[in-house]
Amino acid sequence: MxxxxxxFKNTLRHKLRTFLTIFGIAIAVIAFGVLRxxxxxxxxxxxxxxxxxxxxxxxxSFIFPLPYSYREKIMQLPDVKEVTYSNWFGGxxxxxxxxxxxxxxxxxxxxxxxxxxxxxxxxxxxxxxxRNSCVIGVEIAKKFNLKVGDVMTVDGDIYPGRWEFIVRGxxxxxxxxxxxxxxxFHWDYVDERMKQEMPGRAGDVGWxxxxxxxxxxxxxxxxxxxxxxxxxxxxxxxxxxxAFQQDFIQASGAIITSMNFISFIxxxxxxxxxxxxxxMSARERTREYAVFKTLGFSGKHLAGxxxxxxxxxxxxxxxxxxxxxxxxVAGIGEFIPKGMFPVFDIEPVTLIMAALAALIIGIVAAIFxxxxxxxxxxxxxxxxxx
Amino acid sequence: xxxxxxxxxxxxSYWRDSIEIPVLNNITLGINEGEFLALxxxxxxxxxxxxxxxxxxxxxxxxxxxxxxxxIAGLGESALAKWRASNIGFVFQFYNLIxxxxxxxxVELPLLLTKLSKAERRxxxxxxxxxxxxxxxxxxxxxxxSGGQEQRVAIARAIVTDPxxxxxxxxxxxxxxxxxDEILTLMERLNKEFNxxxxxxxxxxxxxxxAHVTRHLEKGDLIQEAV
Numbered sequence: 001m002x003x004x005x006x007x008f009k010n011t012l013r014h015k016l017r018t019f020l021t022i023f024g025i026a027i028a029v030i031a032f033g034v035l036r037x038x039x040x041x042x043x044x045x046x047x048x049x050x051x052x053x054x055x056x057x058x059x060x061s062f063i064f065p066l067p068y069s070y071r072e073k074i075m076q077l078p079d080v081k082e083v084t085y086s087n088w089f090g091g092x093x094x095x096x097x098x099x100x101x102x103x104x105x106x107x108x109x110x111x112x113x114x115x116x117x118x119x120x121x122x123x124x125x126x127x128x129x130x131r132n133s134c135v136i137g138v139e140i141a142k143k144f145n146l147k148v149g150d151v152m153t154v155d156g157d158i159y160p161g162r163w164e165f166i167v168r169g170x171x172x173x174x175x176x177x178x179x180x181x182x183x184x185f186h187w188d189y190v191d192e193r194m195k196q197e198m199p200g201r202a203g204d205v206g207w208x209x210x211x212x213x214x215x216x217x218x219x220x221x222x223x224x225x226x227x228x229x230x231x232x233x234x235x236x237x238x239x240x241x242x243a244f245q246q247d248f249i250q251a252s253g254a255i256i257t258s259m260n261f262i263s264f265i266x267x268x269x270x271x272x273x274x275x276x277x278x279x280m281s282a283r284e285r286t287r288e289y290a291v292f293k294t295l296g297f298s299g300k301h302l303a304g305x306x307x308x309x310x311x312x313x314x315x316x317x318x319x320x321x322x323x324x325x326x327x328x329v330a331g332i333g334e335f336i337p338k339g340m341f342p343v344f345d346i347e348p349v350t351l352i353m354a355a356l357a358a359l360i361i362g363i364v365a366a367i368f369x370x371x372x373x374x375x376x377x378x379x380x381x382x383x384x385x386x
Numbered sequence: 387x388x389x390x391x392x393x394x395x396x397x398x399s400y401w402r403d404s405i406e407i408p409v410l411n412n413i414t415l416g417i418n419e420g421e422f423l424a425l426x427x428x429x430x431x432x433x434x435x436x437x438x439x440x441x442x443x444x445x446x447x448x449x450x451x452x453x454x455x456x457x458i459a460g461l462g463e464s465a466l467a468k469w470r471a472s473n474i475g476f477v478f479q480f481y482n483l484i485x486x487x488x489x490x491x492x493v494e495l496p497l498l499l500t501k502l503s504k505a506e507r508r509x510x511x512x513x514x515x516x517x518x519x520x521x522x523x524x525x526x527x528x529x530x531x532s533g534g535q536e537q538r539v540a541i542a543r544a545i546v547t548d549p550x551x552x553x554x555x556x557x558x559x560x561x562x563x564x565x566x567d568e569i570l571t572l573m574e575r576l577n578k579e580f581n582x583x584x585x586x587x588x589x590x591x592x593x594x595x596x597a598h599v600t601r602h603l604e605k606g607d608l609i610q611e612a613v
Contacts, residue, residue, distance in 0.1 A: 003498065009486040291482045294443055295496045295543075296471025298464060378443040382478075 003301070007308035010281070018313060021277045025317025025361075026324065028270040029354045033325035034332060035263040036350040041341040042249060042256055044177050049242035051215035053113065056208035056225055057244070059235040065204030066234050068191075077224050079213045084109035087187055087206035091154040091163065093144075100140055101179070102154060103206075104187040113211045116174040117182075123148065123169030131189045134165035137180035141170045152183070159190055161197070177343055210238070267357045270317075274365040278310050282369030289373045290381025299374045303366075306373060310366035311359070318358025322351050389416035390550065390583055391440060396449030398435055398606075409435045411606040413449070417599075419550075422577045422584045424597035431603040433587045434555055440585060441474045441553040442466050454550060471499050475544030475582075479556035481536040483528040483543075489515065490524040493542045500547070514542040518572060534565025541572060545582070552576065554586040558593050570596045 011018055056074065058064035065087075074083045089102040107128045111119055119127070119135060127133050134152060141147065146167055154163045165185050173180040187205065195202040212221050222238035229236045239247075249256065282289075289302055325346055333344035376384070398410040410432045417423055425433040438444035439451055442458045451459050453473065461469060483492045493514050497507045515521050518538035528536050537557060544552055554573065558566035574596055576582045586597060594600045602609050 006484075006487065006491075013486055287482065288484055291478075291484070292495075293467065294441075294470065294476050296467045296499050298467055379438055 003304060004308070007305055007312065010285075010305065011309050011312045014281075017277060017280075021273060021313055022317040022320065024273045025270050025314060025358060026321035028266050028273075029318050029321025029358060030325050030328055032263050032266045032357065033321070033346055033350055033354050034329060035259050035266070036353065037329050037344065037346045038341075039256055039259050039263070040347050040350065041344045042252065044179075044341070044343045049240070049245055050116075051218070051240070051242070052212050053241040054210040054212060054218060054222055054225070054238050055241055055244040056210060056236050056238045057206075059226075059237040062207070062247075064234070065201075065206060066208065066236065068203045068205055070208065070229065070234075070236070071205075073228055074208060074210060074225055077221060077228075079217045079221055080210055081213050082109055082113050082211040083208055084113045084211075085187065085205040085208045086110070087190070087204075088158070089154075089156070089185075089190065090158040091156045093152060093154050093183075098144075100137075100181045100183060102183045103185075104190040105184045107184075107186055110184065111171075113209050116178045117171040118174050119169050119171040126168045130166065130168055131186050131192075132165055133168035134183055134185040135169035135171055136167055136183045138170055138172050139180040140183060141167075146170075159194065161193070163190075176345070179343070209241075267361065270357070271361045271364055274310065274314055274317075274361055275368065277313065278306065278365045278369045279372075281309065282306055282373055286373075286376060286381050286384040289376070290378045290384070293378050293381070302373050303370045306370045307363065307366040310369075311362040314358045314362025314365065318355055318362075321358070322354055325351065325354065390419040390421075390454055391415070391417035391585075392450070392452040393436075393440065394450040394452070396436075396439060396446045396451060398432070398439060398444075399447045409606050410439075410446075410603075413606075413608050415601065415608060417583060417585065419583055420577070420581045421599060422574070422597045423586070424594035424600040425585065425587045425603060426589070426591075426594050426600055427603035430605075432606045433603045436603065437553050437555055437585060437587050441476065441551075442470045471496060472547060473549050473551060475541075475547070475549040475552040477537070477540055477544050477552065477554035477557045479559040481528070481533075481540045481560075483536055483539055485528050488525050488527055489520060489531065489539045489542075492528070492539055493546050496543060496547045510546050511542075514546040515539075517545065517576075518542045532565070533561050534568055537561060537565070537569050538572065541569070541576075545576065545580070550583060552582050552584045554584065556587055556589065558588070558590060566590075566593065 056066070056070070058066055068085075071083050071085060074080060084106045087104040089104050091102055092098070093100075093102070111117055111124055117137075123135070127135050136146060136152070146152065148167055148170065150167045152165045152167060154165065156163055165183075171180070191202055210221070210225070212218060218240050222240075225238040226236050292302060292305075329344070329346045333341075336344055393413055393415040396410060396413045397408070399406045399408045401407070413436060425436060427433045435444065439446050440453070442461070446459050449459070450457050456469065458466060458469060484495070487495070490511055493511045494507055497510060502510065512521065512524070515524055518541050520535060520538050520542065523531060523535060523539075528539070531539065552573070557573070558569050561569060570593055573584055573586070577584050584597075586593065588594050
């Protein structure tokens with residue numbers, strides 16, 4: 001018989017209590033993993049940002065457009081390699097729950113600036129030639145079972161009317177963090193119709209995306225761009241793509257902070273659950289610990305018995321939780337609209353944090369019972385009535 | 387025979403809040419090697435406290451307890467634990483077996499602190515269980531044994547390391563007469579055949595009659611000696 005066997009036997013002494021504690025830890029680890037995944041998914045846009053891309057938007061608000069004419073002026077600045085533009089189109093595809101980004105873009109330059117959107121050369125050429133064509137991300141193609149040649153009909157709201165686009169390309173994400181849920185079509189195609197139906201809104205773009213040669217120049221180029229349009233009717237605010245994404249996240253700051261807070265509160269709850277179990281176990285065994293001490297077992301042995309039991313429970317609970325987090329996050333990802341969180345995958349760091357938390361909890365939860373077991377004198381232990 | 391246990395001018399008090407409660411008063415006692423001593427006295431007379439002091443699970447407030455040449459009152463906790471493991475076998479009133487361990491595993495417990503191999507441990511455990519006549523119950527858990535059998539497992543655990551002294555606190559207090567007689571017979575045998583020095587606390591004059599010597603304690607004083 002070895003001490004490890006005794007630890008296992010002690011762990012299984014109250015099977016229901018041990019099972020419920022392991023189950024509780026597993027549930028808490030899953031909840032922690034899911035919440036952290038939501039938080040990291042929120043930050044995916046920032047993660048995916050390129051250091052050499054600047055976003056130029058209207059200084060007053062992102063919702064106000066910029067004149068198309070700004071493009072040529074920006075192109076003249078030193079270290080600017082390419083300028084493309086984009087417009088939020090909105091609209092509804094099939095029904096309103098199908099949320100994903102629908103953008104009118106410059107087909108000639110957009111894929112040069114966003115080289116993480118990988119599109120076969122022949123598809124890109126066809127897209128450039130056909131004014132009513134569109135390119136979609138592979139996730140959208142999968143979700144709606146679309147292939148090249150299919151027609152996508154979008155009911156416009158910002159740009160009223162019925163809009164039909166022929167799928168001429170399906171892009172693949174170059175990186176794991178790349179958004180593969182966008183629908184991109186010709187800005188010209190939309191603008192042409194605006195000229196006819198709503199002339200006052202023609203010639204505007206939503207924002208410019210500027211590709212620069214050296215990321216170290218981003219603040220200089222940003223200042224130069226904003227200076228170009230100072231005191232104009234549409235002043236600009238230029239920032240790095242990362243800062244631009246951060247601005248979006250700031251809007252949901254309270255929610256993210258709450259989620260972060262709750263995810264760590266969960267860790268505290270697990271600690272209390274396991275701590276309670278360990279305190280009960282150690283209290284029930286006060287007399288047995290007195291027997292062990294009488295037989296010559298040292299404080300180190302008793303600490304090992306209690307710590308071992310606590311670690312077995314926490315590691316089992318944490319392990320089961322970590323294993324189940326994968327399919328549960330994947331299942332939740334299926335239900336969340338692709339456009340809301342383009343990348344909803346559990347990150348290794350989340351799993352490492354969950355596993356480490358379970359381990360630390362196992363250690364911390366044993367400290368008080370160990371202290372009590374060591375402090376209790378043998379004769380007090382024998383007199384103890386649980 | 388020389389005294390294997392010398393208790394010299396031992397006092398023991400407990401503190402409750404700020405009040406000192408004397409339990410043993412200036413006790414001096416010698417116990418020969420191979421002696422079977424019964425400690426008797428009413429509840430609260432200090433007999434269990436004296437047993438705890440002799441067995442090294444409590445420390446005197448003053449005085450010396452010299453066992454086999456070692457003043458155990460001067461040992462630190464860790465040294466005292468090691469000393470107990472190799473010198474004292476304990477038998478308790480309520481057996482105090484570990485419920486999740488089999489009879490074999492309970493008896494093996496003290497040997498886990500030694501450097502014996504698994505095969506050597508098995509030999510010692512089987513020998514101890516055979517001495518208490520429980521060789522056929524090695525895989526039984528405490529709840530599968532009668533009270534008398536549990537106490538015999540506890541005695542096997544007490545002798546498995548071959549200690550020089552056995553201390554027994556009311557070993558028959560929780561047993562019926564038949565089982566109690568079996569335990570007392572076993573203790574007599576351990577004393578006679580294996581030359582174990584036994585100190586037994588008991589309320590039962592019948593149990594005490596098995597001892598060579600009976601000492602009485604009353605209100606912390608050793609008052610009588612009878613052979």
